[in-house]
Amino acid sequence: xxxxxxxxxxxxxxxxxxxxxLRGLGRYGDDVVPQGALHAAFLRSPYAAARIVAISTExxxxxxxxxxxxxxxxxxxIAPLPCLVPRNLPDGSPMPRPPWHALPDDAARHxxxxxxxVVATSAAxxxxxxxxxxxxxxxxxxxxxxxxxxxxxxxxxxPTGNLCFEFKLGDHASVAAALAxxxxxxxxxxxxxxxxxxxxxxxxxxxxxxxxxxxxxLRTGTQGPHNxxxxxxxAMGVQATALRLISPDMGGAFGLRSxxxxxxxxxxxxxxxxxxPVRWVADRTEAMLSxxxxxxxxxxxxxxxxxxxxxxxxxxxSTANLGAYLATLGPHSSTNNLGGLAGTYCTKxxxxxxxxxxxxxxxxxxxxxxxxxxxTYAIExxxxxxxxxxxxxxxxxxxxxxxxxxxxxxxxxLVFTYDSGDFARSMTMAEDAADLxxxxxxxxxxxxxxxLRGLGVANAIEISAGPPGAPMEExxxxxxxxxxxxxxxxxxxxxxxGHETAFRQIIAERLGLDPARLRIVAGDTDALPFGRxxxxxxxxxxxxxxxxxxxxxxxxxxxxxxxxxxxxAATDIEFTPGRFAVAGTDxxxxxxxxxRAAYAPGARAPGEDxxxxxxxxxxxxxxxxxxxxxxxxxxVDPETGEVRxxxxxxxxxxGTVVNPMLLKGQIHGGVAQGAGxxxxxxxxxxxxxxxxxxxxxDYAMPRAADLPPIVVQSNxxxxxxxxxxxxxxxxxxxxxxxxxxxxxxxxxxGVAHLDMPATPERVWAALQAKGGDA
Numbered sequence: 001x002x003x004x005x006x007x008x009x010x011x012x013x014x015x016x017x018x019x020x021x022l023r024g025l026g027r028y029g030d031d032v033v034p035q036g037a038l039h040a041a042f043l044r045s046p047y048a049a050a051r052i053v054a055i056s057t058e059x060x061x062x063x064x065x066x067x068x069x070x071x072x073x074x075x076x077x078i079a080p081l082p083c084l085v086p087r088n089l090p091d092g093s094p095m096p097r098p099p100w101h102a103l104p105d106d107a108a109r110h111x112x113x114x115x116x117x118v119v120a121t122s123a124a125x126x127x128x129x130x131x132x133x134x135x136x137x138x139x140x141x142x143x144x145x146x147x148x149x150x151x152x153x154x155x156x157x158x159p160t161g162n163l164c165f166e167f168k169l170g171d172h173a174s175v176a177a178a179l180a181x182x183x184x185x186x187x188x189x190x191x192x193x194x195x196x197x198x199x200x201x202x203x204x205x206x207x208x209x210x211x212x213x214x215x216x217x218l219r220t221g222t223q224g225p226h227n228x229x230x231x232x233x234x235a236m237g238v239q240a241t242a243l244r245l246i247s248p249d250m251g252g253a254f255g256l257r258s259x260x261x262x263x264x265x266x267x268x269x270x271x272x273x274x275x276x277p278v279r280w281v282a283d284r285t286e287a288m289l290s291x292x293x294x295x296x297x298x299x300x301x302x303x304x305x306x307x308x309x310x311x312x313x314x315x316x317x318s319t320a321n322l323g324a325y326l327a328t329l330g331p332h333s334s335t336n337n338l339g340g341l342a343g344t345y346c347t348k349x350x351x352x353x354x355x356x357x358x359x360x361x362x363x364x365x366x367x368x369x370x371x372x373x374x375x376t377y378a379i380e381x382x383x384x385x386x387x388x389x390x391x392x393x394x395x396x397x398x399x400x401x402x403x404x405x406x407x408x409x410x411x412x413x414l415v416f417t418y419d420s421g422d423f424a425r426s427m428t429m430a431e432d433a434a435d436l437x438x439x440x441x442x443x444x445x446x447x448x449x450x451x452l453r454g455l456g457v458a459n460a461i462e463i464s465a466g467p468p469g470a471p472m473e474e475x476x477x478x479x480x481x482x483x484x485x486x487x488x489x490x491x492x493x494x495x496x497x498g499h500e501t502a503f504r505q506i507i508a509e510r511l512g513l514d515p516a517r518l519r520i521v522a523g524d525t526d527a528l529p530f531g532r533x534x535x536x537x538x539x540x541x542x543x544x545x546x547x548x549x550x551x552x553x554x555x556x557x558x559x560x561x562x563x564x565x566x567x568x569a570a571t572d573i574e575f576t577p578g579r580f581a582v583a584g585t586d587x588x589x590x591x592x593x594x595x596r597a598a599y600a601p602g603a604r605a606p607g608e609d610x611x612x613x614x615x616x617x618x619x620x621x622x623x624x625x626x627x628x629x630x631x632x633x634x635x636v637d638p639e640t641g642e643v644r645x646x647x648x649x650x651x652x653x654x655g656t657v658v659n660p661m662l663l664k665g666q667i668h669g670g671v672a673q674g675a676g677x678x679x680x681x682x683x684x685x686x687x688x689x690x691x692x693x694x695x696x697x698d699y700a701m702p703r704a705a706d707l708p709p710i711v712v713q714s715n716x717x718x719x720x721x722x723x724x725x726x727x728x729x730x731x732x733x734x735x736x737x738x739x740x741x742x743x744x745x746x747x748x749x750g751v752a753h754l755d756m757p758a759t760p761e762r763v764w765a766a767l768q769a770k771g772g773d774a
Contacts, residue, residue, distance in 0.1 A: 008509045009724065012661040016500045016515075026249040029204025032219050034277040037206065038067055040267060041126035041280070043116040043133045044289055045108030048142035048360040048689020049155060052107055052115060056134040060118055063132050065125025068274060070117045070266060072105030078265050079235045083326035087165030087335065087356065095165040095356070098158045100325035100363070102265035107140075109157055109324035110361050111691045112289025117266045119278055142360040142689030146321035147298045149357040157324055157358035164322055164358055167335045170351030170414050178313035178349050182304030186386040191755040192374050192738075194296035194321065194683040197367055198701060200251025202287040206279040207267035216243040216268055221250035223258045223493055224533025226475075229525045231260045231328065236268055243268075247523035250495035254673070255366035256292045257495075258535050259328030263290070288694045293683055294367030296321035297334060297374060303382040309392055311401045313349040314413070316341055316378050322356045323363035330364055331356055333371040337463060339415035340375030340735075344423040344459045344627055345401040347379075350414035360689045368673055369731045370536065372462040373738045380458040380739035385752050395431065398459060399424065416468060418461070418625045419719055426651045426715045427459060430629035433711050434649035442633065452636040453646070454748025459629050460736030464537035464728030466623035474538070475530035476546035477615035478507070478554050482599040484592035486513060488550075490522040491531020491617075492543035496669075497730060498662040499539060505658055506544055506724065510551050511591060512577025530617045537626065537728030540658055545620045545722045553614030558594045561612075564605040565589050565597055624719045624727035628652035630671075630736035634744040641764030643679055643745055649711040650736065655718045655727035663729050664712045670733020671710055676702035678741035678756050700757075 006013040020026060057069040080099035087095045108115055118129035141155035148154055149162040156162060179185060205220035216238070222228045222245070229245035236243070250257065263280060270278045282290065298319040304312040320334035338352045383401075387394040402423045403410050411417045439455050446453035465471050475491035488507055494500055499522065504515040521527050532542070555575050562580035563570040566587050574583050581588035597603035598612035633647040650667055657663050680700035684693045693699040718725030738756070745758040751766050 007505055007515045009505055009656065009658050011505060012659055013501060013505070015498050016504060017498065028201050028249045028251065029206070029219065029221055030201065030281045032206050032248065033279065034206065034208060037277040037279050038119045038121060038274065039123040039126045040117055040119050040270065040278050041123065041130040042114040042263070043118070043130040045111060045113040045115055047108055047137060047139050048111050048144065049140040050108050051138035051140060052105070053136035053138050055116060057116070059132040059134060060129045063125065063129040065120040065122055066118060066129040067121065068119045068270065069129065069133065070103065070270060071115070072101065072103040075102040075266065075269055077237070078102045078269060079237065081235060081260055081262070082231060082328060083330055084328050085331040085336070087167050087331050089163065090166040096158065096160040097326055100262070102262045102269065111689060112362065113324070114262055114290065117270065119270050119274065144359050144361050144685040144689050146296065146319045146357040146359055149359045150319065150355065157360055162358045164326070164356040165331060167354045168352070169338050171349060172351045175313045175315050175349045175351040179302055179304045179315060182312050183307045184305040184386070184390060185302060186382055186389060187300070187302040188385055188753055190299045190301060190378065190381060190753065192295045192297045192299065192377065193677060193681070193756050195294050195367065195677050195681045196288055196291055196683055196699065197254045197256040197294065199253060202282040202284055203291065204281040205264060205267050206277060207271035208277040209272040209275060211275060214242065216271065217246065218243065218264065218268060219246045219248060220264065221253065221257055221495065222247045223253045223495065223535050225493065225523055225525050226491060226531040227533055228260055232264055232268065235260065235265055245525045247493055253495045254368045255370055255535060256294060258366060258533065284696065285694045288699065289691065291362065292327055292365030293323065293362045294333070294365060295374065296364060299378060301378045301382050303386055305386055305390070309390060309397050309400055311345055311347040314341060314347050314379065314382070316352045318352070318354045320354055320356045321359050321361065321364060323359060323361045325363045327363040327365045329366050333364070333366050337371035337375060339412065340372045340462060341379055342412035342414050342416060343376060343379040344403055344461050345379070346403050347413045361685065366535070368670065368734045369462065372731060372735045373674065376458060376460045376735050377739045380743065381753060384743050384746065388752055394457060399427065402427070416463065416625065419622070419721060420717045421625065421627050421653055422715060422717050423459065423627060426627065426653055427629045429713055429715055430631050430649055430651040433651060433713050434631035434647065436631070439633070446635050452638055452748040454634050454636065454744040454746065456632050456740045456742065456744025456747060457630065458736045458739040458743060460732065461625055461627035462537070462731055462735045464624050464626055465541035465620055466536065468623040471619045471623050472532050472542065473617050473619040474532050474542035474546040475528055475615070475617040476543065476550045477528055477613065478547070478550040479613040480554060480595050482596055484595045485517040487519045487521055488547060489528040490520065490543055490547065491528055492534045492539040493523050495534070497539065497666065498659065502540060502658045502662055503547060506547060507551060510548065510577065512579070537730040540724065540726045541620050541624055541722050541728050544724045544726060546616045546618050548723050549616035549618045550614050553616060554612060557614060558591065558612060560608060561597050561604055562589050562594050565594065620722040622721040624655065624721055626652065626654045626727040626729060626732050628732060628736060630740035632740045632744050634741070634748055636745070636748045636763060638767055641760035641762070641767065643758055643760070643763060645675060645706065645708050645741070648708055650733065651713045651715050652729070652732050653715045653717045653727065654729040654732060655716055656725035657714055657716055658724065658726060660714065663714065666729045667712045667733040668710050670731060671737045672702050672707055674734040674737025675707065675741050678738050678758060680757050680759060682757050
């Protein structure tokens with residue numbers, strides 16, 4: 001391959017996916033309509049908490065077009081959905097795991113809890129049938145706030161109470177002593193708002209039953225087809241081989257489509273019972289009512305500093321909302337990434353306590369960052385508040401406490417050991433990219449126009465491809481056909497990141513293969529026997545490691561065939577992209593020629609199998625730690641409280657950059673999601689537990705006009721933990737954006753802290769409380 005070709009690691013070819021997606025040729029869940037398919041609709045609870053006294057389906061069965069109605073009595077043989085993140089109660093006993101059934105038989109426990117499913121010949125008939133289901137409800141008091149749920153006398157979600165677990169990490173005794181003795185102590189409360197992922201395409205699923213094979217096929221957008229298949233197979237009481245999972249195109253997933261839901265179980269059950277395909281497509285309001293939600297924590301943050309501003313200890317106490325049911329990864333976000341509290345700093349002592357609470361709300365799941373933005377938010381907001389109280393410059397205080405490059409690898413005060421990075425350089429580069437020197441002039445200009453300008457900063461770090469010390473494997477298989485074209489099958493899944501482009505670059509560079517001759521296949525459990533999926537910024541790190549491992553195995557097999565063709569020992573054959581040669585000679589054969597020989601009778605050595613393919617299911621050497629610095633500026637209208645993002649700069653270290661264009665896209669998208677939560681997004685409930693943000697009329701989403709041009713620069717410090725040197729990039733933008741945006745708003749209006757979202761109403765009220773100006 002020509003060194004100048006964009007199809008190399010570090011090149012920036014245009015996305016292969018785009019022509020298909022932009023021309024409307026994508027294959028999304030709603031595009032799949034099998035012949036003879038029936039349509040499903042769910043009857044969902046209008047109450048946050050209510051006992052089900054009785055359900056009558058007589059009127060529904062008489063509705064034109066209705067084929068069947070399913071209630072809890074019909075789905076009783078399906079096992080409850082599992083929670084795979086075990087935690088304990090304060091006394092050390094295992095946390096309660098209330099059953100999350102396909103359909104509940106005793107009570108509804110959140111607005112939108114599905115209590116019946118109607119299957120009909122059309123979607124309209126199914127909806128009409130669902131409306132005809134008569135439920136006798138006994139409404140009960142509800143609690144939707146996690147902190148309130150743990151107060152004495154709070155309405156119980158389950159008979160066991162509302163406390164699910166208490167999780168502690170770190171040396172609490174030493175941290176408490178350091179906090180008590182510190183010359184300076186900063187303590188504040190911070191709320192992380194509740195959000196909905198709001199993917200471009202609402203959830204959809206199509207279930208089929210093959211009577212001849214006694215086998216299910218489920219088509220649904222998911223980040224981990226193999227994991228979802230295995231969990232659903234257990235619940236349905238069948239072997240994994242009796243369920244094929246196909247994940248089509250998705251308009252985003254963000255972590256919230258990583259686990260099974262009751263709808264999957266109901267659809268599979270109906271397809272088998274009716275011997276016909278059954279499909280379901282949610283509308284936006286139904287998605288808001290039934291999708292997993294995310295974030296939603298109350299936090300107490302305490303940072304101890306010495307007289308010079310050196311960080312001594314950090315303690316974070318958190319109450320996490322888990323919703324009414326434990327999703328498969330329900331406790332994950334609030335407990336599994338607490339190591340991020342260390343940030344990029346030398347803080348020696350860190351401790352965290354998390355109490356998980358059941359509430360009458362939708363189950364919580366991982367969402368872009370899954371605890372990483374929350375951890376970064378805690379330490380970065382603490383630094384801003386500390387700088388203000390101690391009269392120190394925010395930038396200088398950060399520089400003073402950064403982990404120096406020469407100290408790496410560095411074991412932090414909590415869990416993580418960072419292997420590579422240059423945190424000070426990233427921060428300096430970000431200051432230059434943001435034109436920090438010109439901020440005073442811009443602030444003065446804003447003041448002349450009657451506006452308030454603020455600057456926010458955050459040093460962000462996260463873990464990817466973990467867990468640390470035991471990273472999860474990923475699967476890949478490379479098949480080269482007789483004509484030299486190839487197919488790469490991946491256990492990871494592309495739902496917007498650009499995998500079809502990035503993986504072509506990785507394989508094309510190593511093999512010297514024309515990328516147009518490489519096909520990428522993912523999202524089908526029948527195509528590849530093993531895969532973990534796409535989550536936690538792991539695809540290039542773990543998936544790339546597996547893809548390269550499979551490629552190296554193909555090369556080694558091809559080397560033996562080339563040796564036979566060239567009448568030489570395999571140990572004397574050297575491979576350069578596209579070519580096998582006898583060392584020290586001009587005798588060589590191309591990869592295409594070797595591929596033809598691999599399938600030609602008599603062209604291989606005796607005993608050598610035909611074909612040219614190899615599979616790998618391997619793990620990278622360890623987790624990685626993408627990091628960077630975000631600096632943003634906002635302008636606030638003091639008359640209305642409106643916040644406008646005016647400037648944004650990011651310098652990121654994601655290790656080796658496979659494709660800088662894709663990287664910028666990931667950073668842009670992550671910043672948009674983080675800024676959206678910081679400024680406008682929030683799932684809200686009234687006192688009765690009714691959701692008041694069940695559509696985009698009430699749940700604000702960022703638009704292009706809400707974002708400024710985002711400057712993205714790279715400070716790559718490759719890691720040695722995987723053959724590419726990559727660290728992961730998918731969540732980096734969000735991890736830094738939450739604290740950076742709130743930091744800028746607080747700086748603009750002159751308050752120590754303001755909880756997200758910084759809506760005009762909330763900002764205006766804060767200004768009025770302090771006299772109307774900054």
